[in-house]
Amino acid sequence: MSGLTDEVDLLVTGGEVVRPGSAGHEVERLDVAVVDGRITGLLAPGDPRPGVVRxxxxxxGCLVVPGFVNAHSHSYGMLGRTQADLLPLEPWMVYANAITANRTEREVALAATLSCVELVRSGTTTVLDHLGGQVSGLGAAAQAYLDFGMRAVVAPMIGDVPLHHTVELTGAQWPSALWEELEAAPVPSAGALLDATKDLLGSWHGREGRIRVFVGPSGPQRCTDDLLRGCAELAADFDTGVHMHLIETRNQAATVRRLYGTTAVEHLDRLGLVNERFMGAHGVWCSESELRLLGERGAALVHNPWSNLYVGSGIAPLTAWRRHGVRIAIGTDGANCGCDLSMPLAMRLAASLHRAHAFDPAQWPTPGEIFTAATAGSAAALGWADEIGTVEEGKAADLAVIDASGTAYVPRYDPLAQLVYGETGGNVRHTVIAGQVVMQDRVIASVDERDLLREAQEAATALRQRNDGLFRAADAQAEVLSRASATAPVPADWPGAG
Ligand SMILES: [Zn+2]
Incomplete structure (x- = not known):
């Protein structure tokens, strides 16, 4: 291979590189040369070596793969595992709000750093963090990603419609005192939310080539039209993306149709949001017509199969997503609903889950398709495909080096399929981001993990005490909200799981 320079900053030697070829992925013994954070050469065994290797x-004995790109996550979930279990999404959300509220900037940063640890340990080099909490304090998360060495897109999650207005329950179905209490709670204005997002964009978008900011409306039914229009304008002004939860549950599909008299995607399209900048998370209950429009507009959906199971949302119609040409990314969602942040485990489930419903095996996604979705597909959804998602000369050196000497890979037949079906993340040996070795031999360079975990335990205890009133209030709300989750119908024109 060409591209040799005399001096390189980093040479990743002796591994087998997985990269796209003319007929699927190729696995080839190549050394990876890196200068200034970019891949400058892929050197075959007989090629000359650089004179200076820093x-x-x-x-x-390892596979060298592009670092995984986690296209939907919430770092706040790192401080809230199991704090809402055995509940569907709508009641689950009131507990998620309770762990997100009243955090200090240090706790915001701590959660982001904890997520980095879990991400790089399982080979992920880029994360989209749909950030919860007060937008004004969320720069702390961006700073934490920068300090750790992570590549990240941060999208402050904003909404100006309260949760109790986004479910299929009338006021009469709530205990009157609880309804009055919810109605009296302050709701942020669209203008204030847009201003805060704009500040974050101005301060952080594009920082050091590793940090980007997306506009992050929480979901169509959680935002007024004014807020959504403002989000479309901000994304255009800053030439950035829009990241949003999209029709995750049957309740959401019903609410949107009641509120707008049309589907969510049609509603968003009228407000100027559905285009190649748009990425919706989940899309479990999107109708055929919504998927058709997403495909026509070049928009992306992020598949989060663990989260969809954990909160009982359902099984996304992946076969229909593919049929309509929707661009597909993969994410884990937060650790408090997706179980963990392992992209290899998300790939395994995505590769297997749809076989239960798509009875024609010709419709089943192949391991190569799933691997592509978790790397180049997610990178494209983030508008970052020119730099990340594949191991190629000229791209950023974002690599996961995976030990392939164990039982998951030996005896060896098809290493890529063995990775998709058998990898947990536990065999990731080194992780490289923008040419920096952030983890070597499973030791993370930028933080002391023991100190970090000790602080996390203390912070979680303090947060739980600080928000005790919110947790107690959540119990009463969850009981009512569970009814909305249980009774919402399957939307018309839904293509079916599989
Ligand atoms: Zn989410």
Whole structure:
């Protein structure tokens, strides 16, 4: 291979590189040369070596793959595992709000750093963090990603319609005192939310080439038209993306149709949001017509199969997504609903789950398709495909080096399929982001994990005490909200799971 320079900052040696070829992925013994954070050469065994190698990283016995790109996550979930279990999404959300509220900037940063640890340990080099909490304090998360060495898109999650107005329950179905209490709670204005998002964009978008900011409306039914229009304008002004939860549950599909007299995607399209900048998370209950429009507009959906199971949302119609040409990314969702942030485990489930409903095996996604969705597909959804998602000369050196000497890979037949079906993340040996070795031999460079975990335990205890009133209030709301989740119908024109 060409691209040799005399001096390289990093040479990843002895591994087998997985990269796109003319007939699927190719696995080839290549050394990866890196200068200034970019891949400058892929060197075959007989090629000349660079004269000066500032750092060598052994990948002997390993697969070298593009770092995974987690296209939907919430770092706040790192401080809230199991704080809402055995509940569907609508009641689950009131507990999620209770763990997100009243956090200090240090706690915001701590949650982001904890997510980095879990991400790089399982080979993820880029994350989209749909950030919860007060927008004004969320720069702390961006700073934490920068300090850790992560590549991240942060999208402050904003909404100006309260949760109790986004479910299929009338006021009469709530205990009157609780309804009055919810009605009296302050709701942020669209203008204030847009101003805060604009400040974050101005301060952080594009920082050091590793941090980007997306506009992050929480979901169509959680935002007024004014807020959604403002989001479309901000995304255009800053030439950035829009990230939003989209028709995750049957309740949401019903609410949107009642509120707008049309589907969510049609409503968003009228407000100027559905285009190649748009990425919706979940899309479990999107109708055929919504998927058709998403495909026509070049928009992306993020598949989060663990979260969809954990909160009982359902099984996304992946076969229909593919049929309509919707661009597909993969995410884990937050650790408090997606179980963990392992992209290899998300790939395994995405590759297997749809076989239960798509009875024609010709419709089943292949391991290569799922691997592509978790790397280049997610990168494209983030508008970052020119730099990340594949191991190629000229791209950023974002790599996961995976030890392939164990039982998941031996005996060896098809290493890529063995990775998709058998990898947990536990075999990831090194992780490289923008040419920096953020984890070597499973030791993370930028933080002391023991100190970090000790602080996380203390912070979680303090947060739980601080928000005790919110947790107690959540119990009463959850009981009512569970009814909305249980009774919402399957939307018309839904293509079916599989
Ligand atoms: Zn989410």
């Amino acid at each position: 750092r060598e990283l052994s990948a002997l």
